[in-house]
Amino acid sequence: MELTIAGLDDIAGVLNLHKKYQVDTILEEDKKDGFVTTSFTREQLTKLIEEEQGLFIATQDGAVIAYVMSASWQFWSGWPIFSYMTDRLPTLKYAGHTLSAHNSYQYGPICVDKAHRGSGLLEAIFDFAREKMATRYPVLVTFINMINARSYAAHTQKLGLEVIAEFEFNNNQYFELAYDTSKALTHSQK
Template sequence: MDRNLTVNAAQHSDIEGVLALLKKYHANSISDEDRKDGFVTTNIDAVQLAELIDKENGLVVAKDGDQVVGFVIAGSWQFLQRWPMFEYMTGELHKYTPYGEQLDSNNSYQYGPICIDGAYRGNGLANQLFDCSAQIMAQRFAYLVTFINKINGRSYAAHTRKLQLDDSGSFGFNNNQYHLMTLDLRPLTA
């Protein structure tokens, strides 16, 4: 298949494609067959995605021509605190010092989810999405922070092996257990 893949900061015209991928791979709607290959748990709507684009520059998309085939979300803790999980995490950041500096809502941001259509996985697209997003966010933050549900082994493997994130601890929320993953972005701006 001849593919014309691009990876860039999202535009409003990309929102519909992002929502379609979210629905396809969301934990609440993913097929049992696809679940073993990973899933996303973030609930975000078109208005919130538009705000993420406008206020945070926090949505990066991969496109094959005009079709969105992957995306990654990133945002400040201030932006994300409207969701209970992120509000909780903001209050927990101070417990972690993965690079010799205490994490807080000013020096770190939340990365994820990342989602790639199954037909496009395994070709380095996750790295391209991740790198583009990290470069954008490194202009404002020293540290990337994310979390991965401990039952999502594929995601954990991808983030530790392919994306080189550090497992900096664990926490529980809403009857689930999570890995707290981090990355020092300071080398990107040095």
């Protein structure tokens, strides 16, 4: 297995993995094991790679088996939920920071192929992406749909993200979570 910052040649593999677990295309029986809510196009991933260097992947035998997206709030501004979250940032505090679009970034989605879950890949790719983004931002921020229990458990129990708020958007309830990017995952978390 190899962890790397994605290049343009990796987009097709990321989109294939994404389609398997995106809420609109996931098999109903797989939904209980977690899902990704946001859709992405090839053009959006190209911009994420070229302008943000914010797509991190794990590959095995040439196939993308996991990805993490991380980018500035400006990158995410085209999606209504992220604009809403950006507007709320100044009302939130974490790790000694009043949050802003300058001192935090949006982490996620993250997706790990079902065949590799429970292997430590989640922790490895999270920490790889966190380390790269820590050079630009002290705080990672994300959200999880309250009905996505598996993702919530993974992020709070395995990765140590902390709930800093709850919000409603488009008739869905979300947890908003944060993480201090200067903190590498500890052995107890991995």
